[in-house]
Amino acid sequence: MRIKPILIIGSIAVVVAAGSIIGHRAARAHVDYMTAVDDHPITCWSCHLYTQQDNVIAKIMHETYVSPYNLEISGDGKRLYVVGQESNQLVVVDLKESKVVEKIEVGERPHTVVLSKDGNSAYVSNQWADNIYQIDLATSSIVDTLLGGSGPAGMVLSPEGNKLYVVNSYSSNISVFDLENLQEKRRLRAGNNPVSIAIAPDGSEIFVSSRRSIPVPHMTSPLTEMTVAGTQYQRVTDRKMWKDAYIMENVTVTPSGDMAISTLIRPKNLIPAVQIERGWMMTHGIGIIERKEDGRMIQLLLDEPNAYYSDPFDIVVSADGKRAYVSHGGVDMISVIDLDEVRSLLTEISDDELETYANHLGTSSRIVIGRIPTGANPKGMVLSPDDKLLYVAERLNDKIAVINTGSLITEGSIDLEGPKRRTVARHGRQVFNNTGHTFQNQYACYTCHPDSHEDGLVYNMAGTDMGRNLANVQTLRDIGEIPPYKWNGKNQTIYKQDGMRFSTILTRTEAFSHKELDALVAFIETGIKNPPNLRFNPHGELSAAQERGKEIFYRDFDNFGNEIPEANRCYTCHPPPYFTNLEMTDVGTLADSDDPMKFDVPQLNNVYESAPYLHDGKAATLEEIWTKYNDHDEHGVANDMRKDQLNDLVEYLKSIGDADNYREEAKVYEASVQKKKKEK
């Protein structure tokens, strides 16, 4: 009688034990596969909770932070106006109380705030909404909306206060607004992905810095434009080309007007990436334009031989013109530059020495007089009217650091009242933006993936031999659902992509801890959205040309009535919603310098902003994919197309936006494929 229950309990125990062992083994095998290592803890929540999107769990797991980006101070020094990039707010801070007094809702992904001359209004550029809000600061209400180009970012007011210059980061131009009637009066072409603008103290010139290089021949060094425009006639007067530099995040002009100074990065993408030591991958510094007749363009590094100050972002100059402050988003640091020493140095540098100085890691010890640590990811800065305090937006800390410019010590911190807990994805975002996991802090994930996108460069990662397997940097936006990763598709998960080999080949220092890797993966899989494609598809309706292009994209027959083999149709490899079939394929683009391999079909969402194209970046434009690199119709049948048809196809491709816009189209597409299969 007693034996039966013992047997039952024993059997259950055996089954449970066996199940546990089998389950544990299965879980171990699964985690090993996903992470490509055998020591990652089996923590189911790493992948199955932290990476959730758009559901109840996601709402619990994630938070919306303020993420202060740029800021402005009132003329009396009493209030600070802070752009909350993530919360879509303009945060008003009472500086006497060091407290937030108001949060004004603004448009999507605000970028910059400027105050009107009388201080009664604020203008906020909403980068993802393609507009600028005029805000009445007395009532904290939006009173008007200015419409200009696409991706409004940096802004500056004319000294008279009657004109507002706005940099359009996506349409790569500058809008000039008349503030009396809030109308755009002129639009000037700028460099590639311009972001920042400064005006000379006398108001005679504006300077616009760009992030991306202008198109250059394949495997040549980047050339990034600083657009100079005269304000009298509102015309571009010069296009200063910064050789070997890019990501010029911000620009300023000294109070005396003798120099225009921009932050910049000098990448080493063309050299085989065999080491980091001695500035072999990235260097960071400033670019100076001497504003005088025959004035030169000089680049000086802020790095040191064994310490790098990556991702320089903002630059502000003291009222006496003697000091400049540069924020470094990657190393949580402010560099303090002695501008008189810079001026002295410029008198010593001959024209022949310019390139040497641009690469010299010892210069900073002469011109940098201080380094001030900050909270996570310092971005925009502003000086108090008396120059005694420097306010720094700590983007990934939701705080404003208050630095005493006399002692160069952080005196305090203003809490912007964001969420108090740090989510896993937020931690991942901090890891992504911080250089602490690269040898000597030379670069962060962010450096080659600004705004989590890509920097438009082709790198020689020298994974095997030097000079082989060139790789065009790929975007990280919305990639969670489209494995595999890397052009050669060797990484089945982001865990593998950013794991141990990443540390051996790329960052060359200690690998991410398991916790950091979990966080990084959570951020990449959940926190990187595509900006709305307002430039080429502003209303969700295709133009006539785009409609024609779409027909070509989905065509089964060429211009001569021949059926296109299934493998050579655009949509076969690029089906919605991500416009990738997640397969490896050969489209005849393998170069002599490549090892034999197939390529992971890339997604096409927001493809318009990912030039250059193909795995090695040899196609400068979408057109070139077919006009130069598709002789044998291996990359889709296209040689039958007329020029106007190719134009239409390209117009359609440029219209493709975020995958969420194509979920329904994907169902229709899938049904049509099934129907075709049945018909056959």
Add this chain to the structure above:
Amino acid sequence: MRKGMKRRSKWLKFISRAVYAGISSVLLLSCSNNSYEGMVVAVELEEIHQGSNEGAKLIAIDFRNSGKPAKILSTEFQGAAAPALTHDGRYLYFQGKKEGDKAWQIWVADLQKKTSTRVTELQENCIHPAPLPDGTVVFSREGSVNGKLVFDLWRCQMDGTGLTRLTFDPSINQHATVLNEGRVLFTSSQQYPDAKSPVIMVMRPDGTKSELYFNGNSGINPVSDGRESDHGFIYFVGNGGKLGRIHHNRPLHTFENLSAGLKGSFSALAPDGSECLVSYQPSEGIPFGLYRFNPESRETPTLLYQGEYHLTDPVLIAALPERPRILPSAVNPKNTSGLLMSQDINHSQHPVHAGITGDTLADRIRVSTLDKELGIVEVKADGSFYLKLDADTPFRIESLNKQGEIIRGPSDWIYLRPNERRACVGCHADPELAPKNFQPLAVKEDPVVLTAEKKENSQ
């Protein structure tokens, strides 16, 4: 019966282990303290001679308890020196010898268990251990190249397994320490073909990317290990008992002679916060004692402990605030070669040799090992070259003009670890110069192969 035999055998094993432990664990047993935390271990010796530690003893001093005499820790050793603590403060490595005619070996003491064990068991002298954060230890092992005494850096696990050689140049490489960033710092003085003054070198813990860190051009040559402080300074003792420091961020140009204006001489130091614990001798005739020195005020060091004999190599027993980084290894033992690329051999801060009658630009290079010429290789139009060479084999490069004259070189000895891929801006280019951003012509082709295997195949 069998059970009884098994038990007896177990007991015998236990006893034999205990005997072994008794022999090998005498170190530290005489110290009654449960914890060494906060104490200072130093080397006591009657006479200080550079490079000799015969008769040296390890002693422990508790500054918190001034009335307490120093304890000798190495009572069973003929000599014990060069103490070096692991980052967690638990293990103390040192070089020791039990018999005078035997070679120095590396030992390690477990400060918690108060036992010590031998790490190396080699014929040659093994000195100057430097524990790495991954649990391995780097040390110098005596060798010989063409009749010249050299010391190479080696690395092994705490139990002596996994012995791997890291340096291959004919030099005395010693005084290794690990930097917070994870690389290994050491002094190096070339011995063949001619002897050169010591410099400080830095390399990754797998022996790759070995390069100059501090060259002693400021009139001081390092004779001790470089010790990194929390503030990024590297302190070291130079010739003539001088105390110097450089900053890690820019080591080649930040040298400061901290002993300028001070009487007496230094023999060793240990950074302790913003100050240093130093082994200092205020004047001849007084033994080196342990002093505290403020490198900012640079006032005469204040005495902490004076013994009957010289005291040197102080080590403060405390865990580091942060573990040094563990760097990934690029070495692949299956690959017997490495790759070397130079952007422009003509880019140099050194002038061409005097007396050159032909071109002053190089159009080829000659690569030679210790005993043979590997070959002459034409450089590309942009001055670049790209070579595949046998790993772990030292070589030097000379640049030649069209007329065959040697215009620069030979270079210092270089070696590549298996699978190492290495690059440089030029030939003796300014070490603070980052490379220009261009794809060298040489890497558009396969590397020129100068390996022994290639040579054999071509014969």
